[in-house]
Amino acid sequence: MEEIPTKRPRVELLNDVHSHPAKSNEKDETYSEEQYSSMSKYFQKSVRRLKSDFYEQPCITLAKNLLGQILVRKLPDGTELRGRIVETESYLGGEDQASHSRGGKQTERNMAMFMKPGTMYVYQIYGMYFCMNISSQGDGAAVLLRSLEPLEGLHHMQTFRRNLRKSNSKPLKNKDLCNGPSKLCQAMVLDKSFDRRDLVTDPMAWLEEEENKIADKDIVSCERVGIGNAGVWTSKPLRFYIRGNIYVSIRDKTAEA
Template identity: 60%
Template sequence: MAGRKRKRPPAASPGDEPALREDPGGVSPGAELSRYFTGEPDRRLGESFFDQPCTGLAKALLGQVLVRRCVDGAELRGRIVETEAYLGGEDRASHSAGGKRTERNAAMFMKPGTIYVYPIYGIYLCMNVSSRGEGAAVLLRSLEPLQGQAQMRGLRAARRKQGARPLKEKELCNGPSKLCQALDIPRRFDRQDLASDPEVWLERDPQSGPPKAHQVVAASRVGIESHGEWAAKPLRFYLRGNPCVSVVNREAEQRTPSTR
């Protein structure tokens, strides 16, 4: 969520696709149903989760699962593996730098858990989540696909040049605009409440707990080189060793002990 446009991510092809089956309860034929989740109501993350300082939320989001319910009832899921914190008025790389409020960035000043979707290059979108703090929000940079990979691949292919090489599974959501394409995140989600929206939400991963401290790498953010000292601040967080991370920073990894 930098103050300037990000570099266009490299084109990215197919891993093993999960089996599809029909839902006798009315989901359209071919819609993929969860093999990881049971829909337990207490799995969804509520308002209290988002109400924390920006850097804390950026780290807490790692390992959580972003869910997108499509119009046909199918649910797409991806584990968050990379985030960036934008701290509000003090942060010169933020859209809200200096306390600037516009029609575009209004979601950044709304309650924690508000979705902020903004366009880049006029055609791509990025998804953010507001946190505690005036004008502070977290950019979702990369996901590890968990469910609906076939549909994600189709959504990504629709936005790529004809004849482009097929995407590996790790490339489906390994960038902020890629994840918006793969999960069909539209601009209309801007200012929606991630704690209560019926089409998109966060869940705890039932197969793994929160990442350990040594698994989280703190590195500089991507695409904000013109913002002086703020370009070097370690406000990007990612899961060490995850193949879906968009940009690996070896120097930052060396500063982060790999074991306790």
């Protein structure tokens, strides 16, 4: 359930967001005019915050239905960052040997997995990276958010990611901003302080409904990423992503075929 980063950035974590005053809707020159026109129409649509009944689903069902929904992070200065969920993983608890809650054992670290559906479970790895999960129905079950398609606040996302990389690093491509569990947490400024918080009521992080549901035929089911020796659970198809989406972290061409 833990993501192994490709690079180890400096241990300096997220800087004060107020030190980066650029507007969240500032144009990113790597997008075409057509893409920006499409995005502008998207932002004009009425979207709504998902309520508690959305999260009251079995873990696998929730993992699939999260695809296409919008993760929103409101910064202290009122700026809102948005990204569409394009990749998830289910961790079922109990007999799932790859889950932090395997065996049904509740600990201080995994407590959020046993809380009401829609609770954020944010854990830290290597002392500097974070991964965000959402609790579902089922004792100790939760969905890991693996990748986002960045929609709003890209300049801020670039800044937050750059602060955790080498100073001479080249600017990231848009598709590389949030294509991994720890990457999306860096870009969206999600850390351990969000652990056990409720997505239904939290003022700084929530999900908004996307009106166009992802069709079953457009969802790829495959093995989870980075699972070590978890027996038969290593190869179970519990990772889900939107077919053809360039923001997915790792494609499974065998599963796609």
